[in-house]
Amino acid sequence: MTVRNHQPYDETNVFARILRGEIPCRRVHETEHALAFHDINPQAPVHVLVIPKGPYVSLADFTAHAPAELVAGFFRAVGETARMLGLEETGYRILANAGPHAHQEVPHLHVHIFGGRPLGPMLTRLPGN
Numbered sequence: 001m002t003v004r005n006h007q008p009y010d011e012t013n014v015f016a017r018i019l020r021g022e023i024p025c026r027r028v029h030e031t032e033h034a035l036a037f038h039d040i041n042p043q044a045p046v047h048v049l050v051i052p053k054g055p056y057v058s059l060a061d062f063t064a065h066a067p068a069e070l071v072a073g074f075f076r077a078v079g080e081t082a083r084m085l086g087l088e089e090t091g092y093r094i095l096a097n098a099g100p101h102a103h104q105e106v107p108h109l110h111v112h113i114f115g116g117r118p119l120g121p122m123l124t125r126l127p128g129n
């Protein structure tokens with residue numbers, strides 16, 4: 001287990017296992033720095049996840065600790081993936097959950113790419129907001 005700033009990285013999380021090839025994924029794109037694959041429980045006609053090839057829990061962890069080459073390579077791969085999915089013209093949304101308020105389920109940084117239909121408002125309004 002790698003520990004940084006009290007943020008433990010769990011080597012057994014499902015995306016670490018996908019990166020190690022221990023469980024399959026429906027791959028969309030792969031580079032030296034990133035892997036993109038279809039979400040197992042899609043919430044839009046196109047729902048793809050992009051993950052960096054390194055042990056980072058969140059965007060804050062990643063941008064604070066990853067080498068510049070990996071940070072650039074990862075974000076480049078997110079853009080390439082959106083283009084490869086044919087979403088440039090119609091548009092798409094990217095989203096990265098971090099921590100409990102955002103309901104992050106998998107503790108390995110991932111960017112969701114949603115598209116394929118109009119996506120509605122950015123956030124669901126909660127009572128009292």
Ligand code: AMP
Pocket residue numbers: 014025038039040041042049096097103104105106107
């Ligand atoms: P988050 O709530 O941002 O952590 O999202 C985690 C996402 O990972 C969810 O949308 C899940 O459907 C997705 N997911 C979990 N396990 C797998 C898997 N084995 N392959 C593809 N997507 C997965």
